[in-house]
Amino acid sequence: MFTEDYYLKIIAQYGYNPLRFNNINFTFPGIDEIEMRNMWLCSYNIDSNFNLNSKILFTTGIGLSGTPHLGTISQIIRAIKLCKNNDVQIVLGDVDAYTGRKTSWESTQLLKNKYENFIKNMGFHGIIRPQSTFDSNVYITHSKICKYFSHEIASQSEEDLHEFYVSKGKVEKEMTFNREYSLSLMCADFIDPLIRENYDEVVVFLGLDEHKYVQAANVVIESLSNEFPQLKGKSIKAIYSPLISGFNGFPKMSKSFPESSLNIEDSEETIAQKIINDTYLLNDNSTVTIQLMKAIGNYKKSEIDNFIHLMKYNSNKWIKEKEKFIRKLVVVKENWNNA
Numbered sequence: 001m002f003t004e005d006y007y008l009k010i011i012a013q014y015g016y017n018p019l020r021f022n023n024i025n026f027t028f029p030g031i032d033e034i035e036m037r038n039m040w041l042c043s044y045n046i047d048s049n050f051n052l053n054s055k056i057l058f059t060t061g062i063g064l065s066g067t068p069h070l071g072t073i074s075q076i077i078r079a080i081k082l083c084k085n086n087d088v089q090i091v092l093g094d095v096d097a098y099t100g101r102k103t104s105w106e107s108t109q110l111l112k113n114k115y116e117n118f119i120k121n122m123g124f125h126g127i128i129r130p131q132s133t134f135d136s137n138v139y140i141t142h143s144k145i146c147k148y149f150s151h152e153i154a155s156q157s158e159e160d161l162h163e164f165y166v167s168k169g170k171v172e173k174e175m176t177f178n179r180e181y182s183l184s185l186m187c188a189d190f191i192d193p194l195i196r197e198n199y200d201e202v203v204v205f206l207g208l209d210e211h212k213y214v215q216a217a218n219v220v221i222e223s224l225s226n227e228f229p230q231l232k233g234k235s236i237k238a239i240y241s242p243l244i245s246g247f248n249g250f251p252k253m254s255k256s257f258p259e260s261s262l263n264i265e266d267s268e269e270t271i272a273q274k275i276i277n278d279t280y281l282l283n284d285n286s287t288v289t290i291q292l293m294k295a296i297g298n299y300k301k302s303e304i305d306n307f308i309h310l311m312k313y314n315s316n317k318w319i320k321e322k323e324k325f326i327r328k329l330v331v332v333k334e335n336w337n338n339a
Contacts, residue, residue, distance in 0.1 A: 010208060011042050026050055028058075030085030034301055038294060039078055041208060045237040054200035057193050058082050061091040061186065061206075064111045065101040068118070069261035071207075071244045071253035073332060074295035078205060078241065080124050087199070088126035090119060091189050095131035100182030108132075117339035122332070131185065141195055142188035148223040149187065154180040157216040187217040190236050194221075197230050201237060208240040209252065244291045245282055247274060262292075262329070264336040271333070272326050276319065287311065293325055296332075 025048040027033055060075055062068070068076075082088045092115055094108035112130045119128055131138075155175045190213075193199040204214055217236045225231040243252045246260030253261035262274055278289045286308065294304050310318040 010211065015044075028052070028082065028086065031081060035081070038301060038304075039081070039241065040205070040239045041242040043237070043239045044211070044214060045235055046203070046239065050237075051201075055087075055198075056201045056203060057087050057089055057199040058203045058205060059089040059091065059190070059193075060204065061093050061096075061189065062115065063093045063101070064097040064108050064115065065103050067111070067263055067265050068115070068336070069253045069263050070292055070296060070329075071261065073122075073264070074244065074292075075205070075207075075241070076119055076122055076124065077296050077298075079119075079126065080122060082205075083124060083126035088124075090124065090126065090128050092116065092128065092130040093186075095185060096182045099178045099185075102178075114336075114339050118336050121335040121339055131189070137196060138185075138188050138192045141192040142185055144195070144224065144228070145184055145188050145191065145220055148220050149180075149184040151175060151180065153216050153219055154183045157183050157212045183213070183216065186213055187220050190214070190217040191221060191224070191231075194234050194236075195224070195228055195231060204236055204238045206238065206240060207243050207252070209243060211238065211240060214238045241295075242291075244295055245288050247278070247288055264333055266333075268326075268330055268333070271329055272323075275322050275326050275329075289322060289325070297325060297328060 026046060027036055029052060031039070058079075060079060062072055062075065076090070079088050079090055092112050094112045097103040097108045097111075098105055109132070112132070116128050116130070129135075158175075190202055190204055193202050206213065214236050221231050221235060225234070246253045246257070247262075248259050250257055250260030262271055266274075275289050275292075278287050280287060282288070282291075290304070290307060290311065293299055293307060299307075307318070307321055310321060
């Protein structure tokens with residue numbers, strides 16, 4: 001599903017700006033153009049005229065329906081790189097997991113504490129905010145949003161994998177109140193820094209399959225701005241990362257499908273086995289392992305190019321590079337175990 005044709009279709013349909021190869025026309029503080037190309041695929045509402053001198057909050061969210069897989073960790077690593085020179089927030093979606101994914105409250109709170117410690121262990125020094133925080137400001141914003149948030153907005157905001165999750169029995173096919181609540185709260189997470197005038201701009205960084213969440217937030221902002229003039233002319237901006245394909249033919253790694261991913265609580269033997277045995281060539285002529293290396297390995301582009309060459313022409317050296325990468329993943333696993 002998540003092929004080059006899919007990317008081009010989404011980019012064209014929603015007017016996104018491709019961020020590939022020489023098409024990048026802006027950078028973020030502390031991140032050069034080559035890193036930008038490696039980390040992200042396309043942007044929304046950002047161009048070369050983007051004012052980096054304004055007060056900007058970069059924000060992302062992590063669902064707490066289970067322990068992190070490597071796709072989730074790749075987002076944390078992007079946040080770590082951004083936070084060295086920018087204000088960055090990670091929202092821990094414990095309320096979303098409870099309402100939208102029917103995870104028990106006890107489980108979400110245990111995971112909340114674990115995730116927070118883990119993210120700090122990985123080197124993140126920005127803002128970590130659970131949705132269940134005692135700070136009520138976002139919930140005041142949520143109340144303001146609910147006046148304008150509709151069933152239609154929620155129904156049009158399903159991520160592109162919704163039908164796949166329905167077919168596997170993970171979510172209901174029709175929009176329900178609890179999922180509407182989750183989606184509207186997510187919009188409040190995005191909009192709150194603007195409506196309270198803490199920041200001039202909010203840039204959300206997510207996987208491209210989640211682009212409709214940003215569309216929903218901007219529809220709400222347009223309605224809200226008639227009542228709250230501080231939102232006039234404002235919109236949520238976004239930058240989207242390419243998706244990491246899943247093992248065993250899954251379109252992407254997902255906590256909902258353990259067989260699709262490498263989970264941080266997998267044994268070292270399981271991690272090694274999945275990486276070493278990963279030989280399936282994807283549509284972009286890479287493998288899941290190559291995508292993981294690019295997303296979380298802190299490798300230079302020249303190193304990634306060399307890995308692709310070794311994968312094709314020197315299997316013995318390629319296995320040795322995989323073994324080095326496995327050792328990097330074990331370090332991440334130890335950070336989780338110590339959280």
